Amino acid sequence: MKILYLVNSNGDKSQHGAYKKILHEKECFEKLGHEVKLIVFHTSPIEFPKSDADFISLNDNNNGVLNKITSGRKLNKMVIDAAKNEKPDVIYFRDRGAILNFFDKLSKIAPVFVEVQSNVIEENKVTNKKRYILEAILKRSYYKSIKAFVCITNELYKNEVRYNNKPGFILGNGILKEDLGFAEKKDINNKINLIFVISPGLPWHGTERLIRSFNNAPNKDKFVIHIVGEEDRFGAGNDQIKFYGVVNDKQKLDDLFSISDIGVGTLALYTKEMKEAAPLKVRHYIAKGLPVIIAYDDVDITDSEYFVLKFANDDTDLDFTSIEQFYKRTNESRVKGNISQYATEDLLWLKKIEQLNYFINSIYDIDTSNTLRSNIDGNITDRFKGSV
Numbered sequence: 563m564k565i566l567y568l569v570n571s572n573g574d575k576s577q578h579g580a581y582k583k584i585l586h587e588k589e590c591f592e593k594l595g596h597e598v599k600l601i602v603f604h605t606s607p608i609e610f611p612k613s614d615a616d617f618i619s620l621n622d623n624n625n626g627v628l629n630k631i632t633s634g635r636k637l638n639k640m641v642i643d644a645a646k647n648e649k650p651d652v653i654y655f656r657d658r659g660a661i662l663n664f665f666d667k668l669s670k671i672a673p674v675f676v677e678v679q680s681n682v683i684e685e686n687k688v689t690n691k692k693r694y695i696l697e698a699i700l701k702r703s704y705y706k707s708i709k710a711f712v713c714i715t716n717e718l719y720k721n722e723v724r725y726n727n728k729p730g731f732i733l734g735n736g737i738l739k740e741d742l743g744f745a746e747k748k749d750i751n752n753k754i755n756l757i758f759v760i761s762p763g764l765p766w767h768g769t770e771r772l773i774r775s776f777n778n779a780p781n782k783d784k785f786v787i788h789i790v791g792e793e794d795r796f797g798a799g800n801d802q803i804k805f806y807g808v809v810n811d812k813q814k815l816d817d818l819f820s821i822s823d824i825g826v827g828t829l830a831l832y833t834k835e836m837k838e839a840a841p842l843k844v845r846h847y848i849a850k851g852l853p854v855i856i857a858y859d860d861v862d863i864t865d866s867e868y869f870v871l872k873f874a875n876d877d878t879d880l881d882f883t884s885i886e887q888f889y890k891r892t893n894e895s896r897v898k899g900n901i902s903q904y905a906t907e908d909l910l911w912l913k914k915i916e917q918l919n920y921f922i923n924s925i926y927d928i929d930t931s932n933t934l935r936s937n938i939d940g941n942i943t944d945r946f947k948g949s950v
Contacts, residue, residue: 564597566650570658573610590915605633638664645671666707673709678718684835715861717838731921734840734861736911744899745819745850753786754889757822759843760791768829773798779882819850827856832875849905853892869901
């Protein structure tokens with residue numbers, strides 16, 4: 563079938579990781595035999611790399627309220643017209659929040675599936691107060707005409723059905739087969755090296771919590787922390803806390819993985835009232851053979867795995883004595899590359915998109931859906947939510 567993938571984003575630095583994920587999903591759909599058209603749209607200039615997509619932008623930086631409304635309406639019409647011209651079988655939309663008078667029109671062209679990455683209402687409470695007020699008033703009513711949700715976690719799906727009783731599918735983040743590859747450990751010092759890959763300026767990643775915990779740790783002299791994705795806006799940089807900014811070069815990132823003993827995942831999800839997640843960075847750590855530290859419930863990875871150390875999802879300090887003991891327990895597996903096997907078996911994007919493909923097809927034919935429920939493995943069945 564023909565899938566039209568729509569993304570509403572201007573592509574600032576914090577979105578570049580998300581764009582890579584979008585391209586991964588597109589590639590996997592294509593490997594399953596589908597034709598995929600990707601359109602990225604925004605009123606302001608788009609900063610994404612100009613490849614693998616069509617871009618619709620008004621190049622408008624005027625922030626006046628009336629101008630925003632006028633520009634938004636014009637852009638929406640351009641996207642709707644583009645969607646009509648594509649004549650898709652399915653429209654796949656990456657959620658960024660309210661676009662008024664848009665989804666009703668979009669749903670008349672083809673069934674709309676919305677991929678939900680976050681609790682938009684709670685996230686805007688932290689990052690954009692004006693947007694939060696709008697979202698809190700609308701309560702996701704703009705999605706009443708869509709066909710189904712594709713949510714990164716069970717928690718997000720439960721939140722969405724509070725507002726719109728739609729079927730859903732749980733799609734935790736994955737990795738591409740070509741991203742697999744053990745990062746052989748290279749010793750550069752006599753320290754325990756932690757790597758923390760983040761997007762700039764997002765408080766729920768937990769940079770402040772990590773730095774504060776390190777500074778308060780009685781054994782901090784045994785550690786070096788490598789923070790990738792952000793400059794030192796904290797004034798914390800020294801020989802033991804190193805900032806690298808955004809790293810787009812794959813080889814440079816692989817070099818950093820090679821010198822690292824442990825990967826640090828999301829540490830402050832509580833700041834946007836969430837408990838469950840599926841961060842891309844944690845999957846990449848595992849693919850490279852690193853044990854991981856997390857402070858949330860992962861949709862794919864249980865904290866009973868020997869290579870996972872889980873802390874509370876709150877503002878308490880991380881226990882660096884426990885991290886030191888965790889390093890001692892997992893160091894042999896890190897050196898031998900045993901942890902990478904988990905990514906090979908359970909976290910590949912193609913496997914996840916194949917499962918999503920079953921779900922999308924089931925929307926068209928309820929009998930097919932029932933047949934799939936009885937024949938596919940339990941992992942896939944568990945990901946179907948609602949009345950499909």
